[in-house]
Amino acid sequence: AQKITQTQPGMFVQEKEAVTLDCTYDTSDPSYGLFWYKQPSSGEMIFLIYQGSYDQQNATEGRYSLNFQKARKSANLVISASQLGDSAMYFCAMREGTPNQAGTALIFGKGTTLSVSS
Amino acid sequence: GAVVSQHPSWVICKSGTSVKIECRSLDFQATTMFWYRQFPKQSLMLMATSNEGSKATYEQGVEKDKFLINHASLTLSTLTVTSAHPEDSSFYICSARSRTGGNYGYTFGSGTRLTVV
Numbered sequence: 001a002q003k004i005t006q007t008q009p010g011m012f013v014q015e016k017e018a019v020t021l022d023c024t025y026d027t028s029d030p031s032y033g034l035f036w037y038k039q040p041s042s043g044e045m046i047f048l049i050y051q052g053s054y055d056q057q058n059a060t061e062g063r064y065s066l067n068f069q070k071a072r073k074s075a076n077l078v079i080s081a082s083q084l085g086d087s088a089m090y091f092c093a094m095r096e097g098t099p100n101q102a103g104t105a106l107i108f109g110k111g112t113t114l115s116v117s118s
Numbered sequence: 119g120a121v122v123s124q125h126p127s128w129v130i131c132k133s134g135t136s137v138k139i140e141c142r143s144l145d146f147q148a149t150t151m152f153w154y155r156q157f158p159k160q161s162l163m164l165m166a167t168s169n170e171g172s173k174a175t176y177e178q179g180v181e182k183d184k185f186l187i188n189h190a191s192l193t194l195s196t197l198t199v200t201s202a203h204p205e206d207s208s209f210y211i212c213s214a215r216s217r218t219g220g221n222y223g224y225t226f227g228s229g230t231r232l233t234v235v
Contacts, residue, residue, distance in 0.1 A: 033222060043209055045162075045226040091161070099223055102149040102215050103169065106224055108162045 001026060004092050004109035012115050013082045020067070021077040021112045023092030033095040034075040035106060036066065040088040048090075051075055052099075082116045089113050120146050122214045124227025131202055131234055139197045139230045141212035146225075148214035151195035153187060156209040156229075168195055202234040 005024045013019040025034065032053045038046040051059045051066045059066040067076040079086060090113075093106040121144040131137050141151060150169050154162040166187050168174035174187035184206075186198040195214075199206055211229040 035222070035224070037226075043156075043211070043229040043231065045211065045213075045229075047221040047224075047226075050222045089159075095224075103167060104215075105152045105164050105167055106213065107164075110161045111159075113159070 003107045006109035008112045010113045018080045023075045029096045031098045035093040036077045037091045038088045087116045120225040122225045122227040128231040136200045141227045143193045143214045146216045147192035150215040152213040204234045
């Protein structure tokens with residue numbers, strides 16, 4: 001079964017509008033971390049935002065916020081005031097286990113391609 | 119902040135030759151290195167996990183004799199694609215894990231685009 005599901009292959013948004021990228025996850029581990037990365041055409045993975053499973057508040061980083069709904073196992077990324085430079089592929093990823101478990105790899109979703117138009 | 123230097127950024131090689139990709143953590147010690155492979159417009163697929171001084175653990179379906187991983191020190195890990203074939207053409211990216219590094223413990227290299235002709 002998919003551990004990270006991103007159901008939107010592509011999303012289109014106009015400049016200055018907000019956009020939500022969906023992510024649902026599946027784990028039985030009570031401790032986990034959720035990440036969002038941006039991957040432009042150059043290929044580098046740019047870390048955007050992190051949410052720990054025990055964090056009480058939704059994470060925010062500038063124009064990025066994470067809508068964390070633990071009971072529904074969803075961790076949607078909200079980008080406010082979209083910019084042309086936001087056009088890229090976006091990946092949701094999960095770390096199962098505690099942060100101290102060094103040998104745990106991130107598991108990635110299939111990604112969503114975001115296109116921002118003027 | 120935590121930085122992982124990965125090189126080469128891109129490489130073209132002839133079929134049957136070997137290619138080595140290096141990932142070096144510049145300002146922290148990487149307890150674990152993860153190697154991913156990514157085809158165009160697809161997800162990152164974990165290939166293997168390596169810890170300093172021990173043998174790598176490969177994911178199911180990944181040929182360990184073809185993709186040789188060496189993690190000789192806490193700051194250097196290498197992936198060697200042996201006897202490369204066109205189907206090995208892909209984007210390879212490493213991720214260094216540390217307890218003290220930034221980005222909540224995972225720092226990615228900039229990736230290597232391998233084209234086998």
